[in-house]
Amino acid sequence: MLLETTAPAKARGRRSAALPAAGPAGKVRKFLPEVQGLRAVAVLMVVAYHVWFGRISGGVDIFLLISSFLLTGQFVRKLESGRALELPKYWAHLFKRLLPLIAVTLLLVLGAARLFLPSIAWSGIFKQTWASLFYYQNWFLAAESVDYYATDHSLASPLQHFWSLSIQGQIFILWPLLFALAALAAKRWRLRIRPLLMYGFGAVFVVSLIFSIITTQTNQEFAYFDTRTRLWEFALGSLLALTLPYLRLTRIARIVMGWVGVVAMLSCGLILQVGQQFPGYMALWPTLAAAFIIVAGFTDSPHGADRFLSWKPLVKLGDSSYALYLLHWPILVIFLMVSDRQEAGPFFGLVIIIVSMVAAAMSTKYIDTPLRRNKWIEQKRRRAVTVIAVCVVLVAAPLTTWQSQIRATAAAAAAQVPSDNPGALTLLPGYVDKVSEDAAVLPALDGITGDWPKYAAKCEGADAPEFEALAKDCLQDGVLDGSATESVIVVGNSHAEHFSGAVRSMAEANNWKVTKLLGRSCIFSADTSAQNERCKTFNDEATQYILKMKPDRIVTIATKTTESTPDETLAPGYEDTIKAFTDEDIAVVGVRDNPRFTINMPWCADSKGRDSEECQVPLETLMPPVSPLENVGAGNALFFPMDMTDLICPDAICRPVIGNVHVYIDNNHVSQTYWNTMANEFARRLDVQRG
Numbered sequence: 085m086l087l088e089t090t091a092p093a094k095a096r097g098r099r100s101a102a103l104p105a106a107g108p109a110g111k112v113r114k115f116l117p118e119v120q121g122l123r124a125v126a127v128l129m130v131v132a133y134h135v136w137f138g139r140i141s142g143g144v145d146i147f148l149l150i151s152s153f154l155l156t157g158q159f160v161r162k163l164e165s166g167r168a169l170e171l172p173k174y175w176a177h178l179f180k181r182l183l184p185l186i187a188v189t190l191l192l193v194l195g196a197a198r199l200f201l202p203s204i205a206w207s208g209i210f211k212q213t214w215a216s217l218f219y220y221q222n223w224f225l226a227a228e229s230v231d232y233y234a235t236d237h238s239l240a241s242p243l244q245h246f247w248s249l250s251i252q253g254q255i256f257i258l259w260p261l262l263f264a265l266a267a268l269a270a271k272r273w274r275l276r277i278r279p280l281l282m283y284g285f286g287a288v289f290v291v292s293l294i295f296s297i298i299t300t301q302t303n304q305e306f307a308y309f310d311t312r313t314r315l316w317e318f319a320l321g322s323l324l325a326l327t328l329p330y331l332r333l334t335r336i337a338r339i340v341m342g343w344v345g346v347v348a349m350l351s352c353g354l355i356l357q358v359g360q361q362f363p364g365y366m367a368l369w370p371t372l373a374a375a376f377i378i379v380a381g382f383t384d385s386p387h388g389a390d391r392f393l394s395w396k397p398l399v400k401l402g403d404s405s406y407a408l409y410l411l412h413w414p415i416l417v418i419f420l421m422v423s424d425r426q427e428a429g430p431f432f433g434l435v436i437i438i439v440s441m442v443a444a445a446m447s448t449k450y451i452d453t454p455l456r457r458n459k460w461i462e463q464k465r466r467r468a469v470t471v472i473a474v475c476v477v478l479v480a481a482p483l484t485t486w487q488s489q490i491r492a493t494a495a496a497a498a499a500q501v502p503s504d505n506p507g508a509l510t511l512l513p514g515y516v517d518k519v520s521e522d523a524a525v526l527p528a529l530d531g532i533t534g535d536w537p538k539y540a541a542k543c544e545g546a547d548a549p550e551f552e553a554l555a556k557d558c559l560q561d562g563v564l565d566g567s568a569t570e571s572v573i574v575v576g577n578s579h580a581e582h583f584s585g586a587v588r589s590m591a592e593a594n595n596w597k598v599t600k601l602l603g604r605s606c607i608f609s610a611d612t613s614a615q616n617e618r619c620k621t622f623n624d625e626a627t628q629y630i631l632k633m634k635p636d637r638i639v640t641i642a643t644k645t646t647e648s649t650p651d652e653t654l655a656p657g658y659e660d661t662i663k664a665f666t667d668e669d670i671a672v673v674g675v676r677d678n679p680r681f682t683i684n685m686p687w688c689a690d691s692k693g694r695d696s697e698e699c700q701v702p703l704e705t706l707m708p709p710v711s712p713l714e715n716v717g718a719g720n721a722l723f724f725p726m727d728m729t730d731l732i733c734p735d736a737i738c739r740p741v742i743g744n745v746h747v748y749i750d751n752n753h754v755s756q757t758y759w760n761t762m763a764n765e766f767a768r769r770l771d772v773q774r775g
Contacts, residue, residue, distance in 0.1 A: 118342075120402035121393030122377055123150060125349070127405040131412045131440065133353050134245075135433040140362055142352035142370025144248050145317055147409075149371045151252055152259065152321030153378065156281075159263045160326065163277045169267065171260050173465050178256055180468040183475040184455050185447060186249070189410045190216060190479045193242050194486070196414070200422045202690035204529040208241055210487055216246035217479050219253035226309035242414035247309050249410075254311055255318050278326055285322040292316035293365070300364035313363050317371050324375050331379060338380040342389030345376030407444035407452065415440050424691075490530045497524035507745035507761025508731045525694075525744050527757045532686050532746060535755045537585035540564070543599055545633060553618070554625035557602035562591035569594065571635040575601040575626050576608040578753060579677060580641045585756040587639055589763035599635070601626045608640050610664060611657025631668060638665060642674030642725065643712050647751070648682040648705060654712040666722040673770065676713055676727040678754050679706035679738055685748035689740035703729070703736040724773045731762050 130143035162169055190213050197209050215224040225247050266284060270277045292315035299307040307313045333341070352370045356362075382390050392398075401408075416428060416436050428436055461467045504523035509515055527535040539559030545551075546558040562568065572591065574584035584600045591598040603622035612620045630638055640661070645652045655661070662672050681701060688699040707729065717723030732738065732747060732754060740747060742758070749755045 116381070117394040117399050118380075118382065118390040119150065119154075119378060119393075121390075121395060121398040122146070122374060122402075123405050124398040124401040125346075125393065126150075126374075127408050128401070129350070129353060130409065131437055134413060135416055135428050135436055136430070137353065138427070139353050140356055142349065142356075142367070142373075145363070145367045145370045146349065146374040147248065148252065148314060148317040149321040149324070149374050150378075152255065152318035153325045155256070155259055156285075156322040156325035159260065160278065160281065163263065163267055163270075169260065169264055171264060174260060175257070176465045176468040176472070177462070179253075180461070180471045181452070181456050182253070183472055185407055185410055185452055186217065187475040187478050188447060188451060189414065190243070191482070192411075193414050193418075194479075194482060196242070196418045198486070200418060202529070202687060204532060204684075204687050204690045205421070206486075206490065207530040207533070209243065210483065210490075212241050212243040212246070213479065213483055216243050216250070217476065219250045221250040222247040222309040222311060223250070226306045240417050242417040244417075245409070245413040251311050251314050255315075259318065259322070282323065282326050285319045285326070289316045289319035289323060292319060296367075297361070297364040300361050304361070308363060317363070317367060320371055320375065324378060328379065333379070335383055335385060338383050339385055339388045341376045342380030342383065345373045345380065346389045346392070348373035348376070401441075404441075404444040404448040407447045408440055411443050411447070412437070412440035415443070493524075494528040494530060497526060497528050500524065500526070505744045505757070505761075507743040507758050508765065509761055510743035511731055511734050512765060519744050523744055525741055525746060527746055527749070527755055529686060529690055529746075532749045532755070535746075535749050535757055536581065537588060537600070537756050539588075539600060543601075543629075546629065551625050551629055553621045554601060554629055557604070558599070558629075559602075560597065560599045561588050562596050562598045564597060567595070568597035570596045570637075571599070571633070572596055572637050572639060573599045573601060573630055573633070573635045574639045575630065576603065576641045577606050578602070578604055580608070580639070580675075582754050582756055583639075583675060583759050583766075586759040586763035586766050589760050590767045593767075599633070601629065607644060607655050608661070609655040609657050610660035614656065627664070630665065630670065634668070635670060637671035637673060639673040639675060641677055642716070643677045645677045645680050645707060647680040648701075650704065650706060650708045652677065652707050652712055654716065659716065662717050662720060662723050666720055669722070671722040671724065672717075673724045673726055674713060674716065676711055676725070676729060678729070678732055678752070679703065680752035681706070681738070681748075682751065684751045685738075685740040686746050686750070689746070694739070694741040699740045701733075701738040703733045703738060706733075706738065724770060726766065726769060728762055728766065731765065732758075 126143040126146040128143075129141040129146075133139055133141035133143070159169065193209065194213065197206060201209070212221060212224065215221040221243065225244065262284065263281070266277060266280050269275065270280055292312060296307065296313035296316060299310060299313050349370055352373065356366060356369065377389060377393070380389060382388075385391070419428065419432070419436060420426070423432075425432075455461065455471065461471060500520070500523055503518035504520050505526045506515065506519065510517070539561045541560050541564055543555065543558035543560050544564075546555040551558070572587060574580055574587050581600060581602050584598070588598050590596065603619055603626065606615060606619035606622045608623060608626060612623045615623070641655070642658055643652050643654055658674070662674070665672050679701075683699070683701075685699065688696065692698050711725075711727055711729075713725040713727065716725060734742065738747075743761065745758045745761060746755050747758045
């Protein structure tokens with residue numbers, strides 16, 4: 085991420101920020117110590133804000149700009165001097181330099197995970213290791229909708245920071261191809277290469293920035309990791325490299341620009357709040373600050389910002405900035421996980437930073453530098469490719485072996501007889517314990533977050549234009565050939581999706597057709613005034629679809645609980661929701677929401693033991709003694725309130741494991757496996773109400 089893309093300055097004997105630039109008396113400088121110092125300050129900002137403040141520093145955005153600034157300078161010099169781009173050689177050389185430290189970081193994380201982290205963390209680390217190794221971590225995190233802004237990193241991934249490396253790796257492939265295309269166009273139509281590149285990157289800058297602003301406003305979590313929302317930052321760095329030779333500013337102007345840039349860069353994270361519009365227009369703040377510093381350049385003045393940025397310790401730190409970025413985050417996250425802390429604090433934070441800096445300096449000195457300077461490797465491209473292949477194998481081999489072992493264990497657990505995992509059945513009258521002594525708890529921890537109902541087919545009739553948003557998460561199962569004895573629609577948020585597994589079990593037993601309409605984080609209710617536009621659209625389309633399909637009944641979440649507090653409220657306008665459907669002879673089953681916690685239940689059971697007092701939560705601290713569903717829909721023969729809390733938290737205590745089954749998959753979602761063990765009792769209680 086912090087690796088420059090130019091050849092090292094031999095006279096300095098270190099990696100350097102190298103780009104011809106005017107110095108005193110018009111001399112051309114090939115080494116820009118102020119840019120190397122800028123890189124060091126940026127990485128210190130990232131590390132400090134990660135460890136201590138949990139806020140956006142803007143440092144990552146500065147790295148993106150610097151990398152494209154240096155890359156562009158390298159390729160433009162080649163094009164203007166008539167030299168071949170030699171893209172395969174460039175890529176082999178570049179990734180030969182990038183991958184060794186990446187491989188070391190990934191191996192250290194895998195080793196730490198095996199030694200210190202509970203098995204529930206392993207599955208996510210496996211997936212993110214592959215994503216980090218092959219430079220698609222940003223897309224993986226975007227798909228997972230990870231909240232990168234969370235100040236509690238104790239449950240974050242130790243590889244989450246690879247998102248920016250992945251974006252840079254993608255740019256290191258894309259940008260050279262753009263230069264090659266520009267070279268072909270310039271040759272074909274006899275155009276000057278620099279103006280052509282200016283127009284091209286100018287267009288990328290405008291289009292990407294507009295896209296970034298729009299996407300950040302509508303889906304910020306996804307936008308943060310989206311390569312497309314970051315292209316303008318790279319384009320800005322390229323435009324800076326292309327226009328810099330034409331800028332003629334007085335020394336005083338450059339001194340002022342340099343200090344304005346430094347102050348703006350350092351104040352970015354202090355002034356901008358976590359929830360603001362990154363990476364949209366707000367990211368112009370740190371990137372323009374860095375651009376000011378680069379434009380200011382070498383002022384040859386004791387009052388210039390470059391004097392500060394050229395300070396030898398900073399320049400030296402810039403040499404190991406790549407390693408420091410790689411190592412600091414896993415060290416922080418693993419420390420928080422092992423120590424069961426939500427934040428490092430002043431003392432431990434300082435220790436983490438010092439350890440990270442020492443580890444970065446050592447890995448740079450003994451791994452990165454020897455491989456980078458090895459003349460024998462540089463002589464032939466295939467030798468560089470061999471280094472890349474070795475790095476990949478060093479990570480892939482132990483990772484594949486470990487995953488195979490986990491899969492074998494999970495397969496053996498899944499093959500257990502049903503009596504080994506009775507779940508809620510142990511709480512019902514007449515239960516006889518037949519659990520084997522060595523039976524594994526299900527769902528297996530390594531894949532517990534994926535314990536969601538799996539449906540067989542897309543929804544009938546949801547492909548109509550009026551259901552454009554609904555169709556994305558509309559699925560069906562059960563009897564789908566038209567011979568179903570009853571049609572049921574489960575509608576609502578992810579909690580509704582989980583208990584839809586129990587409804588599906590009822591459908592299989594009773595020859596029903598069951599349809600699932602999912603609106604993530606959306607309360608299904610007639611009153612949507614407090615919900616966002618996405619949820620309003622979902623509610624409107626779901627209501628229209630239900631009235632069109634005329635099911636025998638719908639099943640919804642009727643209340644909303646709050647994490648580790650007894651606050652529970654009825655879904656807004658729920659009485660109107662009931663009436664809207666029962667007036668159309670559609671029965672409504674309103675299910676009380678399940679308790680939510682501030683702790684991750686399976687994580688607690690895995691790391692502290694399922695019987696640990698820390699994992700036993702009194703129900704009175706989570707839900708009120710009287711359900712908000714009490715007396716709701718009174719007198720309405722087509723409304724059926726359902727409360728399964730006594731099976732989720734028996735004896736008024738919420739436990740992570742009941743009947744050899746994990747009750748929760750995280751801090752608020754009841755596992756599909758446990759819901760399935762409640763299915764028969766759910767059906768019985770519903771039949772009792774129906775008379």
